[in-house]
Amino acid sequence: MLNPSDYPALSALAAVLRHGSFDAAAHALSVTPSAISQRIKALEERMGTPLVLRGTPAQGTETGRRLARHMDEIGILEAQLAHDLGQNDGPALRVPLAVNADSLATWFPPAMANLPEMLFQLTLDDQDHSADWLKRGEVMAAVSARDTAVPGCDLHPLGALRYLAVATPAFVARHFPEGITSEALSKAPSLVFNGKDRLQDNWVSSQTGRRIALPAHRIPSTQGFVDAALTGIGWGLNPEVLLHPHLEAGRLVPLSPAPTDIALYWHVSRLAAPILAPLTAAVRQAARTALIS
Amino acid sequence: MLNPSDYPALSALAAVLRHGSFDAAAHALSVTPSAISQRIKALEERMGTPLVLRGTPAQGTETGRRLARHMDEIGILEAQLAHDLGQNDGPALRVPLAVNADSLATWFPPAMANLPEMLFQLTLDDQDHSADWLKRGEVMAAVSARDTAVPGCDLHPLGALRYLAVATPAFVARHFPEGITSEALSKAPSLVFNGKDRLQDNWVSSQTGRRIALPAHRIPSTQGFVDAALTGIGWGLNPEVLLHPHLEAGRLVPLSPAPTDIALYWHVSRLAAPILAPLTAAVRQAARTALIS
Known part of the structure; x- marks a missing residue:
């Protein structure tokens, strides 16, 4: 399906999807934006289908994203080759990962x-959905429940992240x-x-034996979640390690002394x-x- | 275009798009999933176009999202009405906001x-793009550059968030x-x-007078960004208030003593x-x- 002569265009396509614009891709590959545009247009004609949805940011069509993923897989093979030949001075290996936000906010950075x-290249998602990125081939590995x-x-089983349901004393009163x-x-x-977050719903079910429609603030940040609890606007489950100073002071x-442990797993593509x-x-x-553990 | 009798179906549609599934919408509205499904199907037939893309999560078509937004706007008017009539004991007002992650991680929570x-209902985006959510009518207000x-x-001008480019001493050496x-x-x-993050690129241009293709880790979390800098894997611009303990210790x-100040603005829909x-x-x-200031 592909010819070796398609690879410069494939590289241009992958750069556009990675950087979100023709200009930024041109900059990263040290060519002109018009060279990027011509290569992609020629490849679209060859493939008989659009590959890039021009917009801000530029996004891939389904075929375009699949072709960019092919370039990522080739990058893995090239990195493996350089490693085996003892030539590790090439460009660094781009490693796309999906990590749940609470792991990034607690134990993941030292890794x-x-x-x-x-x-x-981190993508954040809920621990129940981070493995979907791997299933879709968009990352090489994921931390997921x-x-x-x-x-x-x-x-690879990793152990469990411990959560406590908490609120301010004034909120509880x-x-x-x-x-x-x-x-x-x-x-x-x-x-x-x-x-996507079902932690609070599941905790309520375990406490009451019932499903209850919870009025909810949505705060898509682990640290923001703790900070929101501290302002007294709501209750929620937070990683225990982030709570120690606030519990001590x-x-x-805690709304209940019993913690909730969420087991986590490291999923890694066999190719990578x-x-x-x-x-x-x-x-x-x-x-x-x-x-x- | 709409009849008053369409509103139960519109409410079902908005709930499905908000909660991401027919089951969760049914739960939130205290009806059966099949009632949700029937109402939406009837509305799709009335409108002559699909409104929901069945999937995980369920997502709106363009028309579906526009109709859900109409329900959000009605929610604003109803809340204003309840306020004017002194009847504030109704359901709480859902307030969708777009906030840049660095504001949520620093000064925003007390607000x-x-x-x-x-x-x-917070959505996080880059300070250069958070106002786009308002332009698309998906939030009532935004913190943006x-x-x-x-x-x-x-x-409303808010003042500026101050950044410093930093790395570990070992990284700098x-x-x-x-x-x-x-x-x-x-x-x-x-x-x-x-x-979308241009902060590092802009800083490099201001330091060197040139555009340089920077090798980069992507870490889409403000606290994760500081933690990544602390592990020594890269340099980056961080809000100064998050750096104090690490700079003191x-x-x-800092890579340069001169800070970068990013002016921020509160954008709020006139309807809301x-x-x-x-x-x-x-x-x-x-x-x-x-x-x-």
Whole structure:
């Protein structure tokens, strides 16, 4: 389907999708924007289908994204080749990863240290959905709560991240004077990370045995979630490690003493597994230090 | 175009797009999923076009999203009505806002305190793009670096958020032994928030007078950005208020003593401005306390 002569155009396409514009792609590849545009137009004619949706940012069509992924896979093979030939002075390996926000905010960053050959490209998503990025082939590896292997990928258990449901003492006094009742939960504002976040719903089910429609603020940031709880606008489940100073100072109190443990797994594409072996080792080490086993 | 009898179906549609599934919408509206499905199907037949793309999550078609926005606007009018009639015990007002991640991580949370009638629905985006959400009518207000009014919206200057370009001392010693040269910048890994983030590029242009293709890690989280800098994997611009303890302890050092100030503005839809007046006052107050005037 592809000819070797298509590769300069494929490289231009991947750069446009990565950087979001023809100008930025031209800059990254040190060619003119019109060269980028001509190459992509020629490839679109060859393939008989549009590859880029011109807009701000420029986005790939389904075929365009698949072709860009092909270039990412070739990048993995080239990095493996350079490693095997002892020529590691080439361009650094771009490593697209999906990580849940709470992991990035707690135990994940040290795993990225001391791997100078890698340039990490992080996508944040809910722990229940981060593995979907791997399934779609958009990342090489993911930290996720999914406990079954994604087809074509390896699975490493990492341990569990511990959460506590908390709010300010004033919030508890105002909204839960008679404890964590179904009636009170249906009126007290909760905090949810985004539309995919089921942590609070699941906690309510485990506490009350019922599903309750929770009034909710949406705060799509782990640190913002803690900060929102501190302002007293709602209750929510936060990683325990981020709560210690606030619990000790009495700024936040647990709604229930029982923690919620969310087991996490490192999913890594088998194609990328050899070249990512040092990262997998670092992720497992960081998890061993910080997660509940 | 619409009949009053369409409103139950419109409400079902808005709930599906908000919650991402027919089940969750049914739960929120206390009806069965099949009632949700039937109402939306009837509305799709009436309108002669699909309104929902069935998937995980369920998403709106262009017409579907426009109809859901109409329901949000009606929500604003109903909240204003309840306020004017002194009946503020109705359901809380859902307030969709676009906020840049660095504001949420620094000065914004206190602005949300003490407004119990509002349920905040935050979307995070780059400060150069957060106003686009307002332009598309998907939020009622935005914190953005855009310094001109969005059509149909009011503009309030808030002051500037101050940034410093930083890295660990070891990173500086290794990558910038001869100072911040163009040659060194083209090789030293930088940190960028996401594909839209131009902060590092602009800083490099101001330092060197040139555009340089920067090797970059992508870390789409403000706190993750600071944590990534602390692990020594790259340099990047961070809000100065988050750096104080690390600068004092010598864990991070500035690449240049000159800070970068990014002016921010509160953009608020004129339709929503009356009902959001207490929020606008709180946002301006929080900004006065924390931003550079």
